[in-house]
Amino acid sequence: MNIFHTDRIKSILPQIRSFVAEEIIPLEKDYLHGTFRALEPRLHALRSKVKEKGLWTPHLPESDGGLGLTLTEFGIVSEELGRSPLGHYVFNCQAPDIGNMELLHQFATEAQKHTFLEPLMRGEIRSCFSMTEPEFAGSNPVNMATTAVREGDEYILNGHKWFTSSADGASFLVVMAVTNPEAAPHKRASMLIMPATTEGYTLVRNIKIMGDEGDSYASHAEVRFENCRVPAANLLGNEGAGFALAQHRLGPGRIHHCMRFIGIAERALELMCRYAISRHLAPGKPLASRQSIQMWIAESRAEIDAARYMVLHTADGIDKNGAQAMKESISTIKFFVANMLQHVLDRAIQVHGALGVTDDTVLAYWYRHERAARIYDGPDEVHKTVLARNILKSYGYDIEQ
């Protein structure tokens, strides 16, 4: 019994759970031993089935073909989809597209919506978000060298970015670029929507993550912009509003990520328990008979449950009072849940012994790719500083003084 489960959630969750278990998880083996691109025809067939079931783009309002869920409800769905690395993609609510959909939904002009948002919502194209640069600390993105200089009815874009997730095969990029270097730091940059076919744009490489280069949607690219001409009509929101728009993208985004982390941790715990029962040290002595393993199972259960309540409480607060009111909780969940995930995955791998470090289970994939959970969307230390600053303020001490 979960106090956050509404009637709507109770009616759709069993359908989503069985779809993930019966249709999506069976594809994982081929993904782990092949490429994302090779799997795409089968993933797209599953996408059609999701549409037929009326579960497509669950995060969107009903008027846009979604399920009209609250952030809390979508968080619960996100946990369920997070049980497989392919879950969100099959339902078309995968990062970074989900963040871009929300951004375009709120701030795009009608023409921009028609050209970029509508095909994205229908799942016909993909997109990416390009802000971080190799030469500057991404934790403080007000420092960046990419520029967009206005010339007539175009912007001329020049710069170098990396970790532009899913750029490989994306139809457009939302690019953060300095439009006014003289402005106050948080008003220097703007967001531009740039088609990937723009002359002067190069995808330099997909960056290897712990040895895994990935491909297509499942990749992180280094990219370059050399005199790319972007129509001024592709400016998203106002000039200088880039950081304000980025903030809009981050609040709900952290709920999505954290609930996905919880889905991963649940699956890891499930794998841990099943293996602990089935692997025998001696006749009648499964791994589960050892106290150390029992402790890991109990600790994982407690940590996952604590994380879920923290995140859903935060999502509920955002639904009722907005992201600004929950700023401190958003920072708290981001580092707490990312660390919880790492602990649970590590224990699950340990229980699996040598099997745990192979790609014969999904655990090693997540261990490789989700180490970054403590880095992207703000490293742990940045979020801990936000929390500590707020706590210490209530004791009359400002850490910035």
Ligand SMILES: Cc1cc2nc3c(=O)[nH]c(=O)nc-3n(C[C@H](O)[C@H](O)[C@H](O)COP(=O)(O)OP(=O)(O)OC[C@H]3O[C@@H](n4cnc5c(N)ncnc54)[C@H](O)[C@@H]3O)c2cc1C
């Ligand atoms: C898998 C993955 C996907 C990503 N996807 C995207 C994407 O799609 N688009 C995009 O634009 N970017 C993306 N990023 C980039 C991400 O946003 C940055 O990595 C992140 O903001 C941190 O910036 P940095 O890597 O430059 O680390 P830096 O800012 O150089 O920080 C390095 C380390 O210093 C420490 N540190 C930083 N600030 C502080 C502080 N204030 N106090 C104490 N310690 C601190 C932290 O330990 C941090 O890990 C992605 C990154 C990864 C790993």
